Amino acid sequence: MSRPTPPTRIVISHVYSRANKGDAALTSVLIQDLRRTFPDAAVTILTLAPSGPRAVFEGVPEKAGFMHYALEKHPSAWRKLAYVAWMIPATLLWAVWLRRAGRNLPLPAEMRAVAQTYASADMAVAVGGGYLRSRKGLANRLNVPLLLHPLVLCRILGKPTILYSQSVGPFMYAYEGWMAAAVLKRLTCVMLREDISLTLLAKLGVRHNTERTVDSGFLLKARGSVAVRKQYHIPDNVLLVGVTVRSWLDSQAQTAYEKAVAAALDGVVATCGAHVLFIPQVTAHRGDDDREASKRVRNYMRHARAASVITGEPDHTGIKAIYDKLDVLLGTRFHSVIFSLTSHVPVLAIEYEHKTSGIMHDLGLGEWVVKIEEINAAALTRKLRQLIQNRGKYRLRLQKVVPPYVERARQTAEVLADYYYNRR
Numbered sequence: 001m002s003r004p005t006p007p008t009r010i011v012i013s014h015v016y017s018r019a020n021k022g023d024a025a026l027t028s029v030l031i032q033d034l035r036r037t038f039p040d041a042a043v044t045i046l047t048l049a050p051s052g053p054r055a056v057f058e059g060v061p062e063k064a065g066f067m068h069y070a071l072e073k074h075p076s077a078w079r080k081l082a083y084v085a086w087m088i089p090a091t092l093l094w095a096v097w098l099r100r101a102g103r104n105l106p107l108p109a110e111m112r113a114v115a116q117t118y119a120s121a122d123m124a125v126a127v128g129g130g131y132l133r134s135r136k137g138l139a140n141r142l143n144v145p146l147l148l149h150p151l152v153l154c155r156i157l158g159k160p161t162i163l164y165s166q167s168v169g170p171f172m173y174a175y176e177g178w179m180a181a182a183v184l185k186r187l188t189c190v191m192l193r194e195d196i197s198l199t200l201l202a203k204l205g206v207r208h209n210t211e212r213t214v215d216s217g218f219l220l221k222a223r224g225s226v227a228v229r230k231q232y233h234i235p236d237n238v239l240l241v242g243v244t245v246r247s248w249l250d251s252q253a254q255t256a257y258e259k260a261v262a263a264a265l266d267g268v269v270a271t272c273g274a275h276v277l278f279i280p281q282v283t284a285h286r287g288d289d290d291r292e293a294s295k296r297v298r299n300y301m302r303h304a305r306a307a308s309v310i311t312g313e314p315d316h317t318g319i320k321a322i323y324d325k326l327d328v329l330l331g332t333r334f335h336s337v338i339f340s341l342t343s344h345v346p347v348l349a350i351e352y353e354h355k356t357s358g359i360m361h362d363l364g365l366g367e368w369v370v371k372i373e374e375i376n377a378a379a380l381t382r383k384l385r386q387l388i389q390n391r392g393k394y395r396l397r398l399q400k401v402v403p404p405y406v407e408r409a410r411q412t413a414e415v416l417a418d419y420y421y422n423r424r
Contacts, residue, residue, distance in 0.1 A: 004421055007122035010034055010041045013065060013150050014126040017049035018057060019284040022217060022335025024316035026128040029216040030164055031058055033413035034125070044117060046150075049284070063117065066091070067146050069110050084142055088149050091115050095156040115153065123420060124154045128165035128193065128216050130334070130355045132180060134172045144176045148183045160188045160420055165216045165412055167355035168197040181206050189419040191412060194358025211419075214409040215359060217338040218402075222321035229325070232277065232308045239274040239388065241265070242326040242345075244281050244336040245293045248352050248372060256375070258293065261330065261350075262300035263377035264384045269303040272388055276307035279322055281333035283313045290333065328387055332372065341402055346394035348387045350375065363401050368394075 012031070018024040027045065034043055045057060046065035055062035070084050094105045094115055107115065118124060134144050154161040163184070171177040181204035184190050190206065191213040192198045198212055234240055243265065249257055268274045278294035294309045301307055314322065320339050323329065329340040332350040340347050341363070349365075351357050352372045360369045370383060387394070 004423070006038050007041045007420070009121045010038065010043045011118060011121040011124045012043060012045045012060075012127055013124055014067075014129070014131060014147065015045050015047040015062075015065075016129070016131070017047065017284055018315070019049070019313070020282045020288075021314075021316040021319045022281060022333065022338075023127070023129060024057075025217050025220040025320070025335060025339075026165070026215075028058055028316060029219045030125065030127055031060055032219075033216070033416070037413045037417050041122075044121070046114065046117065064110070064114070066111070066114050066150060069114075070142070070146055073110075081142070084146065087111060088145065091149070091153060092156060095119070095153050099157055118150065118153055118159065119157055121159060123160045123162070124150070125416070126151070126161070126163045126166075128191075130167035130353055132163075132166060132168045133170055133353070134176050136172050144171070144179060148180060151183050151187060155183070155186050160423060162189045162416055162419060163187065163191055164416070165191050165193045165213050165409075166197065167193055167353070167358070169200045170354065177204055180204070185209065188423055189415070191415060194355060194362060196354045196358040209419075211415050213412045213415060214405055215338060216409055216412060217335050218342055218406045218409040220316065220320055220339065220342070222324055223317040224321060226314075226318065226321040226325065228277065228322055232275070234275045234277075234308075239268070239272050240325065240327045241268060241274045241276050241388075242323065242329040242331070242336075242340065243276055243278050243294070243297070244290065244329070244331045244333040245278070245297050246282070246290055246332050246352070247288070247293050248332075253373065257372055258297045259300050260375045260377040260380050262297050264330070264380040265297075265307065266302050267381040268384055268388060269301075269306045271385065274306070274388075276301075277322075277326070278307065278309040279319065279336065280310055280313070281319065281336045328391055330384060330387075341398060342406065344395050344398040344402065346387055346391045346398070348384055363405060364397070 015027050016023045043060045045060050045062045047062050048067050050062045050064045074080050074083055091111055094107055097105045132147055151161055185206045190210045192210055193213055193215040265276050280290040282288050282290050298304050298307045298309055323339040324343040326345045329345055329347045331337040331347050334356055337347050337349045349356050349360055349369045350372050351369050357369045360366055
């Protein structure tokens with residue numbers, strides 16, 4: 001069998017929004033990896049939230065994907081459901097007919113445009129992340145089918161399809177796991193960034209096409225420097241504690257989590273004279289804006305004058321430059337943890353999904369993870385003080401373990417190329 005020719009057109013799928021700095025970083029690194037591995041290929045991004053009709057991200061055109069239309073075309077939940085129930089079978093039937101008969105069945109313009117983007121590509125790469133999972137609630141039952149739909153479409157069209165540095169699960173219902181496994185085992189390659197996901201898929205029967213890789217966020221670098229202390233009038237001799245928080249739990253549990261974080265921060269302000277800087281890792285204006293949670297936590301603090309909230313919208317490289325300047329981080333957002341670790345900043349990570357503990361254990365830092373559902377003010381205060389007291393030893397460990405981990409992340413592009421050229 002002859003070696004496949006290099007791809008000339010590649011689709012990056014499952015991109016959320018550049019408003020999520022972790023998502024933007026993963027997309028940025030993937031673009032760099034693809035340009036390095038397949039320098040002559042034209043790349044297109046399909047995203048949930050395109051920034052405009054002629055949107056471009058780092059020189060790559062952005063277009064709306066299927067999920068954008070499924071979630072944004074109709075305001076009514078029932079009309080959304082009806083649209084999805086029609087879109088998925090209609091586009092899959094379109095792909096079958098195109099593959100077998102070489103002809104296009106009629107589709108609405110927006111569906112046809114997305115489907116044709118996949119059909120004209122030589123390869124599809126789903127951006128890294130932790131989105132292939134489910135949560136409780138009726139509205140979330142559409143999540144897994146919508147995420148799997150483009151992968152099935154690519155499979156029908158015969159396109160090599162690769163999931164890049166993923167966490168998979170948890171799934172709230174068994175049928176969602178079975179559905180995911182049925183699709184993933186038929187893809188070209190599923191790259192997994194931690195062992196928990198690898199074990200989960202193995203139990204579901206997905207083994208032959210999985211590869212253990214490293215989160216590509218470890219490759220993000222800041223562009224330039226940010227004078228954080230000067231901007232927020234923080235003296236050089238004052239301990240700078242970065243914080244990321246997010247809305248995640250139901251109302252009562254969310255309030256308990258926010259008050260526990262506030263109490264822990266009050267403790268380090270009182271005992272260490274620290275200044276607290278709330279950093280918005282996600283600044284989406286609809287439904288997911290860390291600035292809102294940050295302001296609530298700051299308002300719960302007794303020493304709120306010793307805390308600042310970044311209210312702007314730094315991009316992924318700008319926010320990385322901010323993490324570079326911290327002394328320690330209390331981080332809920334997963335990629336805030338990674339961006340700090342690669343700056344050799346000690347982190348106490350608050351886990352809301354298993355991807356956090358998976359990677360922290362990988363680095364031998366499992367003791368510095370607390371689960372968001374189990375947080376209480378006293379325990380979090382004690383753990384944060386321990387982090388500060390042990391930050392010198394922690395930093396030395398990071399200087400030892402992070403560089404090899406970053407090197408492993410660089411090898412992910414080689415795994416992708418191997419699977420493309422030597423398809424199992």
